[in-house]
Amino acid sequence: MGELRAVMQAQRACRRFDPDGDVPDRDIELILDAAVHAPSAENSQPWVFVVVRSAEARAALSELWTAGWTAGGxxxxxxxxxxxxxxxxxxxxMRGGFASAPIIVVVGADLERVPEAYAPSSVYPAAQNFLLAAADLGxxxxxxxxLTSMYVEPVRELLALPDSVLPMAAIYLGQPERRLGPPRRRPATESTYREHYKAPW
Ligand SMILES: Cc1cc2nc3c(=O)[nH]c(=O)nc-3n(C[C@H](O)[C@H](O)[C@H](O)COP(=O)(O)O)c2cc1C
Structure with missing residues (x-):
């Protein structure tokens, strides 16, 4: 199997990190370089990345998560x-998984570069590239x-984002505490049709 496909098929959400595991800036730059090679509407490249290492800022984001989760999330x-x-x-x-991540990368959309209606579809491909490039580096x-959908204004304030930057995702990044098993996914054929919806693949 091609290496890219192997990474794609193993990549999954990690919510427990090695608290002593380092993520040097050079690796963050490699990951971001892969992220910004994603496509975007009209090649607007509206992504904004804020790399948060500070323990205070990570704790503040964690408090927002707890508040949202206990208030109905x-x-x-x-x-x-x-x-x-x-x-x-x-x-x-609630069990310290995100708190163990040494880095949170908040991904935003610069609404001066893209209309808000296209913002998600122009930012999430870069986020996906980010996940794959990070997985490729281990x-x-x-x-x-x-977090970013419930708490737009508090996230903006914490990270000094202007009103023109809409926070759209928070990516937790670090050395995984343990190797994760394979992702649970339905086979692609279950969601695929030939020519029209009445003819399953
Ligand atoms: C658009 C999107 C939003 C997500 N939001 C959250 C979230 O707010 N909190 C969280 O813990 N995981 C979040 N996830 C991760 C999903 O829960 C995860 O991808 C899914 O459950 C599959 O898990 P797996 O990768 O371990 O197989 C999100 C994933 C996507 C693609």
Whole structure:
């Protein structure tokens, strides 16, 4: 199998990191260079990355997560997912998983470069490249949108983002505490049709 496909097929959300594991700036730069090679509408390249290493800022983001999770986020997720997914999300927020990540990269969209309607579709491909490039270097990541969708203004204020930058994701990054098993995914053929929706693949 090609190396890229092997990385894609093994990549999954990591929510427990080695607290002593280092992520040097040179690796962050390699990962970001892969991220910015993503496509974007009209080649607008509207992404903004804020690399957060400071313990104070990470703790402040963690407090927002706890507030959102206990104020209804947990119930919302519980009502929509299976026990395994719920336990995974809960472990990140309430059992110290995200807190063990040495780095949080907040990904935003510069709305002066892209209309808001195109912002998600122009920013998330870069986020996906980020996850794959990090996996290729042996790092664990978790892409999250809960924090940035619930707490746009507090995240802006904490990171000094102007109103023109919309926070869209927080990616947790670090050395994984342990090797994760393979991702659980439905086969692609279950969601694929030939010519029209009445003809499953
Ligand atoms: C758009 C998007 C938003 C996500 N938001 C969150 C989140 O807010 N919190 C979280 O813990 N994981 C979040 N995730 C990670 C998913 O829960 C994870 O990709 C999914 O459960 C598959 O898990 P696996 O990679 O371990 O197989 C998000 C993933 C995506 C693609």
């Amino acid at each position: 947990a119930e919302f997720v519980r009502s929509r997912t299976d026990d395994k997914v719920y336990a995974d999300l809960d472990s990140g927020i 790092y664990g990541t978790c892409l999250t949108t809960g």
